[in-house]
Amino acid sequence: MDTKMRDPQFPAFVLCMMDLSRPHSRPSSALSPVTLRAVNDQVMKIEQLFLLPAGLPGRPDTREALVISPVLHCYFRATAPPPLVRKSRLATPRQRLPEFTSARTAKVARMSAKKFNKQHIDGEASEKKPINTQGNFDDPSKRYVSVRPSGDPKGSRVPGTQPGQKKAVVEGISFKDTNYGKPAADGTAAFMVTGKKDKKSMRPEHLDGQVTKEGKKYKDKHDNEFSECSSSTSAYYDN
DSSP states (O other), X not given: OOOTTSOTTHHHHHHHHHHHHGGGOSOGGGSOHHHHHHHHHHHHHHHHHTBOTTOBTTBTTOOBSSSBOSSTXXXXXXXXXXXXXXXXXXXXXXXXXXXXHHHHHHHHHHHHHHHHIIIIISOOOOTTOSOEEEEOTTOTTOOEEEEEETTSOTTOOOBOSSTTEEEEXXXXXXXXXXETTEEEEXXXXXXXXXXXXOSSEEEEEEEEEEEEEETTEEEOTTOOEEEEOTTXXXXXEOO
């Protein structure tokens, strides 16, 4: 690298840059999304340090202080320090994050399903929990029915809070409520749950609460009204 006509400390700076780039010399596909984002941010901040708004002396068209040519009006001999990550190998955070997000969503779903089974099927809730409902949600004879907000067109569904989740209603659940670990109530009722549902299976991940049935319609505790989706095949509990 030609370091003539530059500050005497510039070679030392170049060595520091090379040391910084060495840990991230692998292809961007081998870096985690978080590491890749951090490297990209470092590159951007470092490049911004060498942008001169007024341009170089005598070269107003040249704002990049690092990429310069020793000849006044020639850009073909321009030189620059080695990049931290080759631009041809870079993947933007938007390209990488969906994979990371989908993996995280799947992990959250597994944890949610495990928590549902522990609290609402096995009844192993903390004594510090004000209200917990335990029921036979895993009974193979129970069917989970998709619902839609009353008044919405056919084919509509009630989505959950996570991607891929849907709300469904299961009837005839024998339940027991506990209040801080002590018996509070029991009976048989219909419940709305949130989870992963397809035509054959339902994996509950959250218990929304009891609903009351009136014909083919259901009402939750907030008086929101839902209609049964007759076009949807009923699903059964899947662990």
